[in-house]
Amino acid sequence: MASRQQDSDKRAVLVVDDEAGMCEVLSYILGREGFNVETAAHAEEALEAFDRRCFDVTITDLRMPGAGGIELLRRIKDRDPNALVIVITAFSTWDSAVEAMRLGAFDYIKKPFDNEDIRAVVSRAMEVARELSLRGAGDVPAYVRNLIGATQVMQEVHNLIRRVASTDSTILIHGESGTGKELVARAIYNCSSRSEEAFIAVNCGAFTESLLESELFGHMKGAFTGAVSHKKGLLEVAHRGTFFLDEVGEMSRQTQVKFLRVLEEREFMAVGSTETQRVDVRFITATNRDLEKAVADGSFREDLFYRLNVIPIRLPPLRERKEDIPLLAGHFMARYSHQMGKKISGISREAVRFLTDYDWxxxxxxxENTIHRAVALSRDSEITPADLVIKMRTGTPASQLMSRELPGDGIDLEESLAQVERTYICQALERTGWNITHAAELLGTSFRSLRYRISKLDIKQEAEA
Ligand SMILES: Nc1ncnc2c1ncn2[C@@H]1O[C@H](COP(=O)(O)OP(=O)(O)OP(=O)(O)O)[C@@H](O)[C@H]1O
Ligand SMILES: [Mg+2]
Incomplete structure (x- = not known):
């Protein structure tokens, strides 16, 4: 779960009620107490808000159209068991209030209430929130705080890290580029008994065969042209520590043989030397290639694969765990706004929708790069779609439409482009409720140009409805 600590020092309250009047009253009372208050008209809206940022306390009515307060409480507690939720109950919803307490609500407020009732219960909840955030900072290890992910699959990765860290087993981390392989390798190292010793990372893809060997094993003076002096290999430097071998699938067949020996015997020879050296290292390796396939096609040694794959950790691509996107986005927003000294406290609902629609x-x-740029660009207290770069604004539909193979019998280019244009414009208009100014913003174009295109393509509101 993301840290509760918000960037702004104000404590945050989320008020959920379908009656606008009630939201206003509570915002007024709590705003005067110095809290940062956000409101939501129904449970879905509240959950979206919850995804965008952390709230110290949530106050919700029990009876609302759609999912009621009980369902909302249940779903908030699923995301964060420590969340503090206060329910507002009328005489007619008394049974539900009891149920809410059973489900872990912090307290209830009976209607009608006065300002003092509200102030008292919220201030008690804030006390607890403060304690929780102090405690939270203490007992969650740093690596877990850095490795964000509340989805089941990421929680399993967390558990695995904890279980394997203390062993000396070799680990193979498999995942697409940018899924966090190096972060996981460092997390394992940080929680291992070798955390006081060296962590050496080498990217096999960054070297030619002979350079990689001389990096890993070192070389003797005169071993090859240019070897003017003896050089220690990184394996020796990593003695007693942890060795992270990245893009291990890029290793040549010859280096694979030498490396297999290191894994089996913890022995190697410097290039040009006949003397065997022994090392004590823990290996963590990573690859974005399918090594089993590489074994099948003969480019990767089977015996080496089994030596590496003692404990496999698979990191899923982000598109397979989209629920983590708001958490990650919030985490990066907090990190970069802090770094850049900006007062940004949230990501707009619309922007979150863009982020989760995209396939990454x-x-x-x-x-991370997208949020970094957005924080740099943002002139608001909130990140909006306008701050997200164009490439991502077009998102999945574009990549799907554009990546269509050119059919054998060709296409009508003008017609296909018009189709793409129409798809995006309709989506933008739908999303913004036909607000042309906002739709133009989403499309990175001007009001006039959008209005012109709508009329050129003959897009009509009724037809879309
Ligand atoms: N679960 C996560 N929580 C927070 N930050 C993450 C997470 N996963 C990745 N990152 C961040 O994303 C960036 C890329 O992660 P990392 O370098 O570990 O990926 P990688 O899988 O090694 O990529 P590559 O295959 O391209 O080397 C880093 O800045 C890292 O801190
Ligand atoms: Mg990497």
Missing amino acids: PGNVREL
């Missing part, structure tokens, strides 16, 4: 081929790294 560059995974977490791409999301």
